[in-house]
Amino acid sequence: MDNHLFVSGHTACAGCGQSLAARLVIDACGPNTIAVNCTGCLEVFSTKYPESAWGIPWIHSLFQNSAAVASGVEAALRYLGKKDSINVIAQGGDGGTADIGLQALSGMMERGHDILYICYDNEAYMNTGVQRSGLTPFDTNTTTSPAGSQSTGNIRPKKPMPEICLAHGIPYVATASAGFPQDLQRKVKKAVSIKGPKYIQVHVPCPLGWRHESNLTLQVAKIAVETGLYPLVEFENGVLSAQKKITPKPVEEYLKIQGRFKHLLANPEEIKKIQAIADYNINKYNLKLETESNQ
Amino acid sequence: MKEFLEGSLAVAEAIRLCKPGVISAYPITPQTHIVEELAQLVANGKLGSQFVNVESEHSAASVVLGASAAGVRAYTATSSQGLFYMAEVVFNIAGLRLPIVMTCAARAISAPINIWNDHQDVVSLRDSGWIQLHAEDIQEAVDMHFMAYRLAEDKSIMLPVIVSMDGFILTHGIETVDIPSQEQVDKFLPSYKPLYKLDPEDPITIGPLVDPDYYMETRFAIQKTMEQVLDFIPKVTQDFAKVTGRAYNGLIEEYRTKDAERVIVAMGSVCGTIKEVVDELRAKGKKVGLLKVTAFRPFPVKSIYGALKDIPKVAVIDRALSLGSFAPLEAEIKAVFSGKKKRPSVISSFVVGLGGRDITKDSIKEIFRMLTAKERSAEFIDLKPELLKEEFSDG
Numbered sequence: 001m002d003n004h005l006f007v008s009g010h011t012a013c014a015g016c017g018q019s020l021a022a023r024l025v026i027d028a029c030g031p032n033t034i035a036v037n038c039t040g041c042l043e044v045f046s047t048k049y050p051e052s053a054w055g056i057p058w059i060h061s062l063f064q065n066s067a068a069v070a071s072g073v074e075a076a077l078r079y080l081g082k083k084d085s086i087n088v089i090a091q092g093g094d095g096g097t098a099d100i101g102l103q104a105l106s107g108m109m110e111r112g113h114d115i116l117y118i119c120y121d122n123e124a125y126m127n128t129g130v131q132r133s134g135l136t137p138f139d140t141n142t143t144t145s146p147a148g149s150q151s152t153g154n155i156r157p158k159k160p161m162p163e164i165c166l167a168h169g170i171p172y173v174a175t176a177s178a179g180f181p182q183d184l185q186r187k188v189k190k191a192v193s194i195k196g197p198k199y200i201q202v203h204v205p206c207p208l209g210w211r212h213e214s215n216l217t218l219q220v221a222k223i224a225v226e227t228g229l230y231p232l233v234e235f236e237n238g239v240l241s242a243q244k245k246i247t248p249k250p251v252e253e254y255l256k257i258q259g260r261f262k263h264l265l266a267n268p269e270e271i272k273k274i275q276a277i278a279d280y281n282i283n284k285y286n287l288k289l290e291t292e293s294n295q
Numbered sequence: 296m297k298e299f300l301e302g303s304l305a306v307a308e309a310i311r312l313c314k315p316g317v318i319s320a321y322p323i324t325p326q327t328h329i330v331e332e333l334a335q336l337v338a339n340g341k342l343g344s345q346f347v348n349v350e351s352e353h354s355a356a357s358v359v360l361g362a363s364a365a366g367v368r369a370y371t372a373t374s375s376q377g378l379f380y381m382a383e384v385v386f387n388i389a390g391l392r393l394p395i396v397m398t399c400a401a402r403a404i405s406a407p408i409n410i411w412n413d414h415q416d417v418v419s420l421r422d423s424g425w426i427q428l429h430a431e432d433i434q435e436a437v438d439m440h441f442m443a444y445r446l447a448e449d450k451s452i453m454l455p456v457i458v459s460m461d462g463f464i465l466t467h468g469i470e471t472v473d474i475p476s477q478e479q480v481d482k483f484l485p486s487y488k489p490l491y492k493l494d495p496e497d498p499i500t501i502g503p504l505v506d507p508d509y510y511m512e513t514r515f516a517i518q519k520t521m522e523q524v525l526d527f528i529p530k531v532t533q534d535f536a537k538v539t540g541r542a543y544n545g546l547i548e549e550y551r552t553k554d555a556e557r558v559i560v561a562m563g564s565v566c567g568t569i570k571e572v573v574d575e576l577r578a579k580g581k582k583v584g585l586l587k588v589t590a591f592r593p594f595p596v597k598s599i600y601g602a603l604k605d606i607p608k609v610a611v612i613d614r615a616l617s618l619g620s621f622a623p624l625e626a627e628i629k630a631v632f633s634g635k636k637k638r639p640s641v642i643s644s645f646v647v648g649l650g651g652r653d654i655t656k657d658s659i660k661e662i663f664r665m666l667t668a669k670e671r672s673a674e675f676i677d678l679k680p681e682l683l684k685e686e687f688s689d690g
């Protein structure tokens with residue numbers, strides 16, 4: 001028996017980045033934690049009645065309200081005088097967080113609840129069959145942003161959720177990746193040590209939706225960071241306090257191992273646009289390693 | 296203690312006495328005075344609740360859901376579009392068997408937007424799994440909230456309760472109200488001890504994915520519990536009478552129906568007007584009466600059957616519609632007598648007071664007049680013919 005608070009035996013797909021990240025998050029939070037979950041893959045594969053993968057008190061209500069339900073849990077703990085000893089986390093996928101749940105999340109942050117919100121970002125509505133969300137990257141081929149003779153895929157870049165959260169003036173915002181487990185756990189531990197609303201967005205590859213081999217999950221996650229397409233950044237009290245430094249790899253290395261970008265490989269113009277997104281991130285967050293020896 | 300109070304303030308006072316741990320609400324007319332007063336009570340240190348100001352009714356319902364799951368008594372209030380906006384959560388709360396109490400300041404539905412009273416909002420949520428009680432006056436609205444928590448939190452019930460009070464008419468009306476003392480309330484309503492809660496000492500999973508092998512039984516369980524609620528409400532009202540001296544049937548109220556030849560069935564504040572008309576007509580020797588339906592969910596089929604089976608002519612008043620079919624209360628009253636030998640010879644149905652149109656004594660008298668051998672369905676009363684003419688004419 002292991003001592004994880006999120007245990008195996010659930011029904012996630014082979015190579016699921018979200019199940020790995022969820023286990024890392026919950027273990028980092030520890031047993032004195034109550035989790036509130038959006039509807040989505042994580043809820044579905046971890047709680048098929050009468051089984052549950054959760055070793056902590058856990059509740060799922062609806063798709064878009066985990067931040068609001070968590071606000072109620074936090075308020076109740078405050079009323080009972082137990083808030084200081086119990087962490088409250090709310091979690092959801094990118095759709096449940098950045099699209100349908102954005103209003104509830106904004107309310108949670110604006111009201112200053114002592115809650116850590118975790119967004120497991122697999123960049124589309126995977127649970128319903130890979131439809132595009134507000135966090136689907138530019139030019140991604142999904143079932144509702146399909147590539148075709150008149151389309152190169154999703155027409156919009158990712159919604160800037162970390163910036164949206166920062167604009168609420170909350171004390172801690174970070175991005176993390178299933179490809180960097182220690183970094184993820186360090187960020188979660190730091191977040192729960194801070195009072196107030198916190199937001200961590202974790203990049204979690206989905207072999208089914210991204211169409212990569214299930215044994216490549218960690219590699220795909222790492223290359224997303226190493227190209228600058230998924231910068232790992234950390235903001236404390238609104239100020240960029242840390243970023244994962246990289247020696248940038250060309251974005252093709254990320255695109256070519258995923259079926260969702262296959263339609264771009266013969267289209268250098270589109271690849272240029274995606275490289276521009278990576279370059280923008282690299283400049284904006286100062287991601288480039290100054291000297292090779294620092295690595 | 297008897298006080299001359301606005302309905303909203305009286306209900307807020309009742310909620311204060313129930314000592315909820317968490318209150319959450321989003322403003323909507325005519326619910327606002329209730330939650331404003333509760334916010335002020337918290338601000339003045341007279342109520343120790345956590346008051347969570349949310350960005351929508353969806354979140355208001357979600358906050359009380361979370362609070363209840365974490366093991367505290369929780370309260371919200373809304374109206375009309377607000378109730379519809381939280382509707383998804385309303386159903387979810389019942390499915391999770393969380394004993395939340397909500398006040399609905401009953402109001403019309405948009406479009407066209409209209410802030411005035413009818414029952415289209417609350418009646419539309421009849422299938423949600425919430426116990427639904429309709430108040431006639433402010434005193435009844437106040438008392439229903441104590442009974443609502445007692446009912447909801449009983450271990451054999453564990454279902455949420457919505458108390459409907461007519462918007463403006465009861466929320467903004469002023470009456471003399473007897474507010475019980477804290478000692479009386481504490482005696483009647485013990486502090487909330489949850490059966491299950493989110494607790495790291497004893498971690499449980501709430502709200503899992505339930506597949507076809509298990510889902511149906513969860514709905515069956517609520518349906519069965521609703522039947523128990525019909526037996527349990529009279530016990531709660533008796534206990535309430537012991538503490539306060541105010542006796543309610545809790546399911547229905549029969550007003551001068553014993554020898555009546557014509558009876559109106561209605562819910563909410565219109566019952567007060569009907570009682571006056573009944574008294575006037577009785578003084579003239581007319582055998583008329585009122586059957587007030589207090590519990591719309593669960594629907595007290597047996598009590599209604601018993602009350603109406605010997606009445607020759609029954610008129611059902613709806614302040615709501617099921618557009619394209621029978622009016623909601625009409626359909627249910629007719630269903631009570633489906634296949635029954637003893638039954639009224641006529642059950643007619645009338646739609647009144649939509650969007651706050653006044654229901655006067657004349658409106659009620661008109662209904663009694665139209666309660667003849669000719670059976671009517673969803674007959675609109677007090678329509679303005681001149682407006683209809685304009686609507687349908689070519690020029």
